Amino acid sequence: MNRRQFLATAALSGLASACGSSASGAASDPAAFRTELRVPPLLQPKVDKDGTRRFALTMQRGRTELLPGKPVETWGFNGPHLGPTIRAARGDRIRMTVTNRLDEASTVHWHGMRLPAKMDGGPHQTIEPGATWSPHWTIDQPATTSWYHPHPHGETAEHVYRGLAGMFIVGDRTEAELPGTYGIDDVPLILQDKRFAENGSPTGDPLKGTFGILGDHILVNGTHAPFLNVRTERVRFRILNGSNARMYHLSFADRRAFHIVGNDAGLLPAPIQVDQVSLTPGERVEVLVTFTAGEQVLLRTLSGADDIDEGDFDIMKIVAARRLTASPRPPARLAGPAPIVAPPNAKVRRFRLNGHDAINGKEMDMSRIDEVVPAGAIEIWEIENTVYAHNFHIHEVAFQVLAVNGEKPPAYASGHKDTVYVPPKSTVRLAVQFGRFTDPATPYMYHCHILRHEDSGMMGQFVIVEPGTENEVPRTINAHHM
Numbered sequence: 001m002n003r004r005q006f007l008a009t010a011a012l013s014g015l016a017s018a019c020g021s022s023a024s025g026a027a028s029d030p031a032a033f034r035t036e037l038r039v040p041p042l043l044q045p046k047v048d049k050d051g052t053r054r055f056a057l058t059m060q061r062g063r064t065e066l067l068p069g070k071p072v073e074t075w076g077f078n079g080p081h082l083g084p085t086i087r088a089a090r091g092d093r094i095r096m097t098v099t100n101r102l103d104e105a106s107t108v109h110w111h112g113m114r115l116p117a118k119m120d121g122g123p124h125q126t127i128e129p130g131a132t133w134s135p136h137w138t139i140d141q142p143a144t145t146s147w148y149h150p151h152p153h154g155e156t157a158e159h160v161y162r163g164l165a166g167m168f169i170v171g172d173r174t175e176a177e178l179p180g181t182y183g184i185d186d187v188p189l190i191l192q193d194k195r196f197a198e199n200g201s202p203t204g205d206p207l208k209g210t211f212g213i214l215g216d217h218i219l220v221n222g223t224h225a226p227f228l229n230v231r232t233e234r235v236r237f238r239i240l241n242g243s244n245a246r247m248y249h250l251s252f253a254d255r256r257a258f259h260i261v262g263n264d265a266g267l268l269p270a271p272i273q274v275d276q277v278s279l280t281p282g283e284r285v286e287v288l289v290t291f292t293a294g295e296q297v298l299l300r301t302l303s304g305a306d307d308i309d310e311g312d313f314d315i316m317k318i319v320a321a322r323r324l325t326a327s328p329r330p331p332a333r334l335a336g337p338a339p340i341v342a343p344p345n346a347k348v349r350r351f352r353l354n355g356h357d358a359i360n361g362k363e364m365d366m367s368r369i370d371e372v373v374p375a376g377a378i379e380i381w382e383i384e385n386t387v388y389a390h391n392f393h394i395h396e397v398a399f400q401v402l403a404v405n406g407e408k409p410p411a412y413a414s415g416h417k418d419t420v421y422v423p424p425k426s427t428v429r430l431a432v433q434f435g436r437f438t439d440p441a442t443p444y445m446y447h448c449h450i451l452r453h454e455d456s457g458m459m460g461q462f463v464i465v466e467p468g469t470e471n472e473v474p475r476t477i478n479a480h481h482m
């Protein structure tokens with residue numbers, strides 16, 4: 001066994017060592033949280049004469065101290081690690097120019113965006129080294145916390161693990177009562193676990209073992225053992241699980257109550273009070289947390305029972321200033337999107353997650369169209385999981401979880417989503433609202449967002465077509481393979 005394999009094995013058998021964390025559940029020393037949380041900068045667009053907002057992203061290599069004092073090679077957008085936050089508003093016309101300065105091909109997918117398939121950045125929209133890809137669309141969806149990351153088939157796990165990921169915030173007028181000053185009372189938290197070699201380099205094989213990487217260090221926005229100073233009474237955190245495989249069960253060390261205000265694809269109808277929230281890879285949640293002047297509190301994740309959530313870790317320390325600026329109370333109602341109601345005769349499609357590399361017994365094939373969906377449809381999708389922990393993400397859509405094994409999901413997860421946990425030996429039933437951009441020749445993806453599974457074939461392709469033309473659509477496309 002070489003070192004790489006050994007580390008991958010150690011990750012699976014749970015031989016995790018602790019650092020800024022405690023596998024036993026005992027509280028870590030708050031003094032261990034020494035590095036101020038990095039907050040990704042907002043990406044400033046150039047505004048064209050016709051009003052189009054042009055955002056420029058460059059995928060590049062660089063060096064970062066993921067562990068303090070140990071600079072190592074990492075990948076990022078417009079910098080050495082992770083990427084800037086893109087912020088746009090409903091109605092904006094936007095154009096991205098994405099330049100690939102890596103030595104290998106990649107793609108950039110806008111996870112959570114409702115847009116034409118050609119602009120989606122899935123495995124078919126390859127950006128060769130040195131090339132620039134310029135998708136454009138009009139933002140037309142409710143306020144969300146979305147994100148962007150590479151999606152080259154078979155390489156997504158590696159590219160994300162090296163550091164390619166960023167936030168994509170969509171605003172609209174409905175969220176005016178929520179805190180919205182970026183970096184002050186509206187703070188993104190990108191959670192990613194890593195396993196480090198002696199020299200501070202991220203290690204482990206993201207395609208080995210049942211789940212690939214399960215790290216024993218949790219970084220927030222690429223910051224190891226971070227602290228965050230807050231200056232307002234309430235802070236809205238936009239939390240993204242940007243990990244390859246790890247699932248988080250987040251709570252505060254004092255088990256304080258906080259409010260969930262939004263799921264992956266939009267705000268909830270009203271804030272829901274909780275003291276814990278679970279997130280699988282790709283999922284996002286928006287929360288409102290209240291602080292008392294002068295206090296400190298740790299954000300932590302507690303282990304669960306499903307292999308991808310082993311270990312208790314303290315993640316970040318939040319330090320409230322001696323004097324806090326007053327914030328408005330959490331609003332009683334939120335202007336989240338209307339419920340997704342499937343008609344009584346809605347089409348039902350069933351998906352079986354097999355092992356860790358297939359759906360309905362088939363491995364991903366870039367030239368095969370698995371499903372053809374009429375534009376604007378609302379359908380019932382049923383996802384059945386036989387063995388390992390999985391989740392399920394559908395591009396372009398918003399869905400609501402109707403049931404997990406016949407039971408309603410918790411209220412805090414009842415809003416619009418695009419990614420959902422599918423626990424082992426269970427069935428999840430979704431009401432899925434599809435978009436209106438038709439293109440019979442360019443597919444969108446659905447897949448497990450545990451990147452090791454996605455890369456090894458637990459993914460399928462669907463096209464959205466003009467209603468009534470479903471049977472005329474070719475089921476084989478010309479996929480220029482990467």
Ligand code: C2O
Nearest residue numbers: 109111282393445
């Ligand atoms: Cu976040 Cu198909 O991906």
Ligand code: CU
Nearest residue numbers: 110111112395
């Ligand atoms: Cu996606």
Ligand code: CU
Nearest residue numbers: 390448450453
């Ligand atoms: Cu999976």
